[in-house]
Amino acid sequence: MFEDKWFPVARADELVLRHVFHTQLHGVELALWRTDKGEVNAWENRCPHRGMRLTLGINTGKSLKCQYHGWQFHSGDGQCSVIPSVPDGSMPHSACAKNFSVAEKNGFVWVNLARDYLSEPSTLTHAFALPSSVLRSITVNAPLSLVQAQLLNFCQYDRHADKQTFQAQHDGLMVHVCWQEYMLQTIDVLFMLQPAHTEKTVIHAMCNQSDDELKWTRRINQALTSLKLEMEADREIREEEPVIAPQPVQALPRWLPARVVERKEIAEQVASFRLHLPSFNRFKGIEAGAHIDVRTSQGLVRQFSLVEWDTKAQELLIGVKLESESRGGSAALYNEVKEDSVLEISAPKNHFRLVPGKGGTLIAGGIGVAPIVAMASQLEHEKLPYHLHYFVRNIYSRAFVDQLNKLDSVSFYQAMQPDQVAGQLKTILAKVSPEQPNVYICGPKGLLDTALRVIQENGWSHIQVRHELFSNRITHQDEHTFKVTLAKSGQSYIIPSGVSITDALREYGVQIETSCEQGVCGTCYTKVLSGKINHKDVYLSEEEKQSGDCMMPCVSRSASGDLVLDI
Amino acid sequence: MKIESVVLDQWYPVATENMPVAGKVYHTRLLGQPIAYGLDENAAFYAIQRDTQERLPVLMQHYTYWVSLGNPPDMFAIPELQDSGRRVLATVPVCVQASGLRVVENFLDMAHFPFVHDGTLGEMPHTAVKPYRVEIENDEIYVRDSEFYQPMPAFSHEGGMNIAYIYRVCRPFSALLYKTCPLQPEKKDLVCLFVQPCDEDRCIVHMPMAYLDDSASLEELRLFRQSIIGQDIAILNNQVPRKLPLLSGFEISTGADASSVAYRHWLSEKGVCYGTFQNP
Numbered sequence: 046m047f048e049d050k051w052f053p054v055a056r057a058d059e060l061v062l063r064h065v066f067h068t069q070l071h072g073v074e075l076a077l078w079r080t081d082k083g084e085v086n087a088w089e090n091r092c093p094h095r096g097m098r099l100t101l102g103i104n105t106g107k108s109l110k111c112q113y114h115g116w117q118f119h120s121g122d123g124q125c126s127v128i129p130s131v132p133d134g135s136m137p138h139s140a141c142a143k144n145f146s147v148a149e150k151n152g153f154v155w156v157n158l159a160r161d162y163l164s165e166p167s168t169l170t171h172a173f174a175l176p177s178s179v180l181r182s183i184t185v186n187a188p189l190s191l192v193q194a195q196l197l198n199f200c201q202y203d204r205h206a207d208k209q210t211f212q213a214q215h216d217g218l219m220v221h222v223c224w225q226e227y228m229l230q231t232i233d234v235l236f237m238l239q240p241a242h243t244e245k246t247v248i249h250a251m252c253n254q255s256d257d258e259l260k261w262t263r264r265i266n267q268a269l270t271s272l273k274l275e276m277e278a279d280r281e282i283r284e285e286e287p288v289i290a291p292q293p294v295q296a297l298p299r300w301l302p303a304r305v306v307e308r309k310e311i312a313e314q315v316a317s318f319r320l321h322l323p324s325f326n327r328f329k330g331i332e333a334g335a336h337i338d339v340r341t342s343q344g345l346v347r348q349f350s351l352v353e354w355d356t357k358a359q360e361l362l363i364g365v366k367l368e369s370e371s372r373g374g375s376a377a378l379y380n381e382v383k384e385d386s387v388l389e390i391s392a393p394k395n396h397f398r399l400v401p402g403k404g405g406t407l408i409a410g411g412i413g414v415a416p417i418v419a420m421a422s423q424l425e426h427e428k429l430p431y432h433l434h435y436f437v438r439n440i441y442s443r444a445f446v447d448q449l450n451k452l453d454s455v456s457f458y459q460a461m462q463p464d465q466v467a468g469q470l471k472t473i474l475a476k477v478s479p480e481q482p483n484v485y486i487c488g489p490k491g492l493l494d495t496a497l498r499v500i501q502e503n504g505w506s507h508i509q510v511r512h513e514l515f516s517n518r519i520t521h522q523d524e525h526t527f528k529v530t531l532a533k534s535g536q537s538y539i540i541p542s543g544v545s546i547t548d549a550l551r552e553y554g555v556q557i558e559t560s561c562e563q564g565v566c567g568t569c570y571t572k573v574l575s576g577k578i579n580h581k582d583v584y585l586s587e588e589e590k591q592s593g594d595c596m597m598p599c600v601s602r603s604a605s606g607d608l609v610l611d612i
Numbered sequence: 613m614k615i616e617s618v619v620l621d622q623w624y625p626v627a628t629e630n631m632p633v634a635g636k637v638y639h640t641r642l643l644g645q646p647i648a649y650g651l652d653e654n655a656a657f658y659a660i661q662r663d664t665q666e667r668l669p670v671l672m673q674h675y676t677y678w679v680s681l682g683n684p685p686d687m688f689a690i691p692e693l694q695d696s697g698r699r700v701l702a703t704v705p706v707c708v709q710a711s712g713l714r715v716v717e718n719f720l721d722m723a724h725f726p727f728v729h730d731g732t733l734g735e736m737p738h739t740a741v742k743p744y745r746v747e748i749e750n751d752e753i754y755v756r757d758s759e760f761y762q763p764m765p766a767f768s769h770e771g772g773m774n775i776a777y778i779y780r781v782c783r784p785f786s787a788l789l790y791k792t793c794p795l796q797p798e799k800k801d802l803v804c805l806f807v808q809p810c811d812e813d814r815c816i817v818h819m820p821m822a823y824l825d826d827s828a829s830l831e832e833l834r835l836f837r838q839s840i841i842g843q844d845i846a847i848l849n850n851q852v853p854r855k856l857p858l859l860s861g862f863e864i865s866t867g868a869d870a871s872s873v874a875y876r877h878w879l880s881e882k883g884v885c886y887g888t889f890q891n892p
Contacts, residue, residue, distance in 0.1 A: 074852065090852065091852045093863060093864050094863060094864055094865075095717075095721075095851060095863055095872075096851040096852045096853065096857075096863060097847060097850060097851055097852075098850040098851075098852060101850055112727060112728070112847070113724050113727065113728065113847050114723045114724050114727060115726070115727045115739065128866060129723070129726070129727075129739035129740070130723035130739055130740060130741040130866065130867075130868035131740070131741075131866050131867055131868060137864055137866065139861075139864055140864050286853070286854070287852050287853070289852075289853060289891070479737075482737075558861065560860065560861045560864050560865065561864060561865045561866055561867070561869075563866060563867045565865050565866065565867055565869060565870050565873050566860050566861070566864070566865040566869075566873050567860040567873065567877065568860045568861040583746065583870050584873065584877070586748070
């Protein structure tokens with residue numbers, strides 16, 4: 046829908062500390078903001094929850110917080126990291142601010158609406174050389190073509206500009222004017238035009254007189270103001286509706302080739318893989334808890350947390366545990382992938398994140414220590430309070446000991462029976478205070494379930510648990526496992542206990558579109574041809590549930606036997 | 613434009629009982645049409661379509677003056693307004709630069725209380741929204757078992773308490789809220805939200821209320837409610853798009869948004885188009 050082109054949308058100095066700058070391009074409202082580290086973000090000015098303008102939100106230094114419901118979106122990919130109304134940390138994967146490619150160059154911020162944030166601004170070229178002094182920007186309520194035509198007569202608005210030597214030329218988006226001034230060399234002024242909307246244009250002015258910027262700013266400002274007033278005098282200024290932008294083209298393909306630089310046995314049946322990923326340095330805002338998808342040779346998709354990474358060296362470290370009841374994914378990786386193999390991986394995703402600015406109690410079980418050790422590392426680096434509690438079967442199954450030994454606050458628990466684990470978790474969770482209520486858990490489902498049960502039994506409602514649960518870490522319990530057959534392809538898939546139909550199918554490469562992933566919104570509505578359904582959603586009406594011919598596969602399951610879906 | 617029957621054939625508010633002054637002619641807009649209304653010399657309410665000078669059907673009920681541009685069904689009943697123990701009042705009418713459907717949806721939402729109405733209807737860190745029940749009865753939406761911790765639930769109540777909310781959406785542009793009365797917790801105060809859709813993306817909100825609270829003055833009750841609406845306007849005027857998107861997936865919902873999802877689904881089933889956003 047939008048041309049693949051870069052436009053100036055703001056002077057770089059307008060993105061001040063903790064500010065959210067409002068601008069518009071082709072009718073699309075943009076929220077521009079800078080993190081404390083200097084990363085620039087250009088997002089659609091619309092919270093994906095209920096459309097509230099993000100420019101009225103708060104720039105926390107690493108994320109944007111929407112004023113309506115307090116949702117927070119992290120710098121870079123715009124993924125939502127906090128939804129206050131749902132404290133257990135479950136996050137629909139679709140909760141993400143729409144991000145556009147953005148670049149900071151020559152004192153300006155440039156945006157390309159056709160591409161997403163991972164694009165490289167290699168296509169940024171200029172018709173004219175850019176003068177060094179960035180002066181000011183002014184908005185004119187008129188179409189770009191008229192503004193451009195008027196700027197070619199700039200000498201009419203600046204009474205000191207020498208008309209004899211005045212020259213003007215344009216290339217569409219830029220108007221270059223120059224003239225000789227008494228006792229000075231040639232004055233070069235460049236006007237860059239930003240088509241904010243069909244009847245609104247922003248003029249960004251620059252000139253080559255860097256010695257007295259204030260004087261030239263005032264002078265150009267005066268001339269442009271006269272131009273603006275004259276152009277707007279006869280026009281009826283209509284308010285134009287903002288345009289909703291379509292999703293920009295993703296710069297990187299779904300699967301990227303990563304080479305295995307090193308494979309090491311680091312614990313009993315656990316191997317670490319150090320991967321080299323070219324273009325890794327383009328990812329902004331990867332935080333502790335991030336994971337990648339890995340696609341095996343058989344086409345199975347598994348998630349692995351990043352234990353460590355180095356964007357400069359373009360390397361990342363993951364751990365693979367050979368699961369005894371593996372459905373093939375971990376076995377393929379553990380047994381077949383060697384050094385110099387090339388793996389297909391996805392871009393890192395940040396669905397499991399630390400709450401900004403606060404410490405935490407970290408609990409890990411088995412290979413679940415992978416994202417947890419990354420989180421502990423980050424908290425220690427930020428000097429926030431934390432303690433890492435690591436539950437393992439025996440001391441030989443401890444993974445990533447090298448990384449753990451670098452941390453100050455770690456406790457190990459080994460060879461505990463389930464009731465001992467429950468008791469230990471109770472001791473740990475009893476110490477969680479309302480001031481530091483965040484608890485992060487990653488490990489087998491039994492560990493998470495026990496922790497949640499302990500919290501509920503003791504009425505500790507101040508504790509905010511965030512957890513990461515990859516389906517490949519769940520043990521199967523045959524009485525709750527069932528099969529789903531897709532009518533169109535005839536293929537059948539096992540849906541294990543504790544894994545939603547949509548999550549399990551996604552692992553096999555079958556995508557059903559989801560949004561809330563809580564049975565509320567209706568996006569994943571799927572027709573059912575046969576099988577008895579256990580409805581767990583709140584979206585379908587009673588009649589629809591009784592009819593048995595449709596379901597919400599993001600939460601609902603089979604009541605007994607297998608299901609045949611009409612997809 | 614041709615407006616669908618489910619929207620056209622309805623009663624819409626133009627004023628509350630305390631507003632019009634006898635003999636004065638008032639101008640307003642309803643569903644894109646210019647309207648004039650007032651109280652004639654016998655204090656009877658009338659309304660006319662200004663372009664055609666046609667007399668329009670009018671109704672006085674629920675402390676409000678209603679007008680219709682079509683053939684409306686019977687007005688919905690509100691037994692609580694007949695209760696003589698209650699004080700009935702209304703805020704001033706408030707203009708909102710958004711579709712009336714967005715206003716109703718905001719009215720049903722509780723998750724924004726600790727952010728938009730911090731210190732009164734909600735407070736940090738009590739942001740979690742407990743699961744609640746949404747049911748359809750007599751073609752109206754009822755939201756029950758909705759509870760929220762409020763530091764200042766009413767003007768006269770010091771100290772926070774858990775307040776139970778029951779919402780009832782009677783018509784696409786009319787909804788009611790029954791909330792626990794802090795002074796008589798077994799009874800409910802009533803707040804009405806009657807939206808007058810002026811255009812698809814602009815509306816006027818009329819809010820009659822029936823309170824059991826007799827410790828605060830009428831003026832204090834009115835000002836409290838108006839400050840709440842004032843905070844909501846700051847949000848409502850800044851939602852993009854102004855019209856309500858009905859397509860699921862265009863905006864993301866979570867568990868706390870069950871009432872909003874049910875409202876959108878209900879509007880969709882009824883065939884409501886006026887005030888909705890159609891994704892190009």
